[in-house]
Amino acid sequence: MNKALGYGLSMLILAAASLLAIPAMIRADGQQAWGAIAIGQTVGAVGAVLVAYGWMMSGPARVARGDASSRRRDYAESVIVRISLFVPVTVVAASVAAAVTPGHRLLAAAGALSGSAIGLTANWYFVGVGRPYAFLVFETIPRVVGTVVGIALMRSGSDALVGVLAQSAGMLVAFGVVMAWVSATTARAGATPLRRRPATEILSAQRHGVVASLGSAVYVAAPMIIVSAVAPSVQPLYALADKVQRQISIALGPLVTVFQGWVPRAAGSALHQRARVSLWIAGAGSLVLSLAMLLPTPVLLDWLGDGQIDVPLTVVIIMSLFVGCNLFESLISKAVLASLDRLGSVARATLVSALVGLPLVAVGAIAAGAAGALVAVVAGLALRMVIELFVAVRAIRPEQTVGSIAMPASSSDKGKHA
Numbered sequence: 001m002n003k004a005l006g007y008g009l010s011m012l013i014l015a016a017a018s019l020l021a022i023p024a025m026i027r028a029d030g031q032q033a034w035g036a037i038a039i040g041q042t043v044g045a046v047g048a049v050l051v052a053y054g055w056m057m058s059g060p061a062r063v064a065r066g067d068a069s070s071r072r073r074d075y076a077e078s079v080i081v082r083i084s085l086f087v088p089v090t091v092v093a094a095s096v097a098a099a100v101t102p103g104h105r106l107l108a109a110a111g112a113l114s115g116s117a118i119g120l121t122a123n124w125y126f127v128g129v130g131r132p133y134a135f136l137v138f139e140t141i142p143r144v145v146g147t148v149v150g151i152a153l154m155r156s157g158s159d160a161l162v163g164v165l166a167q168s169a170g171m172l173v174a175f176g177v178v179m180a181w182v183s184a185t186t187a188r189a190g191a192t193p194l195r196r197r198p199a200t201e202i203l204s205a206q207r208h209g210v211v212a213s214l215g216s217a218v219y220v221a222a223p224m225i226i227v228s229a230v231a232p233s234v235q236p237l238y239a240l241a242d243k244v245q246r247q248i249s250i251a252l253g254p255l256v257t258v259f260q261g262w263v264p265r266a267a268g269s270a271l272h273q274r275a276r277v278s279l280w281i282a283g284a285g286s287l288v289l290s291l292a293m294l295l296p297t298p299v300l301l302d303w304l305g306d307g308q309i310d311v312p313l314t315v316v317i318i319m320s321l322f323v324g325c326n327l328f329e330s331l332i333s334k335a336v337l338a339s340l341d342r343l344g345s346v347a348r349a350t351l352v353s354a355l356v357g358l359p360l361v362a363v364g365a366i367a368a369g370a371a372g373a374l375v376a377v378v379a380g381l382a383l384r385m386v387i388e389l390f391v392a393v394r395a396i397r398p399e400q401t402v403g404s405i406a407m408p409a410s411s412s413d414k415g416k417h418a
Contacts, residue, residue, distance in 0.1 A: 006132025007254030010140040015251035017147040025160040031236045036104035037111040038239035040097040042224040044115015047093035049217040051119025054210035061264040063128020068189035090116040110164040117171040122178040127257040139174040146170015215350030223361045231365040238370040245319040259335035272396040275336045282331035290324030318374040329385040345391040353384035
């Protein structure tokens with residue numbers, strides 16, 4: 001519980017800071033400018049997944065199982081890969097964001113920079129070592145300070161570009177601080193140098209994690225671009241609803257991170273038992289969460305939109321469903337299937353949901369505006385959740401025996417490691 005509170009505090013502060021920046025940006029340059037920043041940050045979220053290159057999915061389990069030496073090596077390898085990817089990925093993300101944004105191209109590019117920078121986070125490492133308060137001090141605080149400085153500057157008359165760049169600066173400072181902390185703590189724990197794996201081996205080992213994460217990020221980013229293309233008049237409303245529901249999901253991340261560290265620390269039947277407990281908690285928690293969101297969300301949306309964006313009740317209901325489904329799916333994929341080495345199944349489920357959900361986003365946006373697009377997003381997410389749940393249940397059901405020979409319930413993805 002103490003760890004959950006620690007992660008919860010970080011996620012709550014980060015989500016609150018991000019949401020507080022929205023009205024400041026709208027007031028600084030208007031809702032269309034905010035829409036451009038939102039598009040850029042959404043495209044940047046895809047870039048962040050490429051920069052992180054699968055460590056958000058596979059990293060917690062690897063770190064939880066390793067000693068000081070292997071943790072030091074794993075983090076060092078991640079730094080090398082992420083630094084190598086950050087500049088080219090950010091350039092591409094900024095170019096794409098500017099290209100798909102009719103106006104305010106510079107703001108869209110800056111949004112892509114701030115979104116891509118999130119790929120430098122070490123959240124996965126802190127989850128693996130079970131140090132939520134270290135995450136709060138060494139990463140969360142620098143990031144929040146950057147955002148708060150940006151808000152203060154915008155409130156003082158600066159434009160939204162300054163606010164977005166301040167967010168990016170906070171993430172870059174946090175990256176440097178965490179590198180120093182990991183180096184110091186692993187050295188004190190007696191870490192000894194280990195042979196670093198060749199780049200091809202690292203990239204291959206991370207393939208399932210990056211494919212699964214990339215699929216999720218594309219599914220997050222594509223609807224925003226689709227809505228902007230087919231129904232630009234509802235884009236600010238969609239951007240606000242999408243941003244809020246995802247920030248709420250981020251704030252709930254501690255419920256996922258605790259299980260990401262707890263489930264893989266067991267083995268054999270104990271691992272399966274922990275996976276079953278996680279699924280039951282995920283189901284109950286998601287239902288309660290969806291219902292609890294219905295009352296406060298309209299007030300929050302009205303305030304964040306600075307009174308300039310009208311949000312219908314139907315959009316609030318759809319947002320509630322999204323947050324509940326997203327929590328359930330995140331626990332299944334990141335805590336259960338990652339611990340059971342079933343990330344290949346996560347990647348396939350993500351692909352199927354994207355193939356079904358994304359075409360529906362265009363149809364929904366044309367037919368019913370922002371609400372129609374959001375329904376399509378939830379439908380695709382629910383499909384992914386059901387597929388992953390089926391795989392998880394098969395993987396953890398009790399072994400069936402034939403004579404005296406134990407037959408595993410499922411061999412899907414067996415032996416595949418992220």
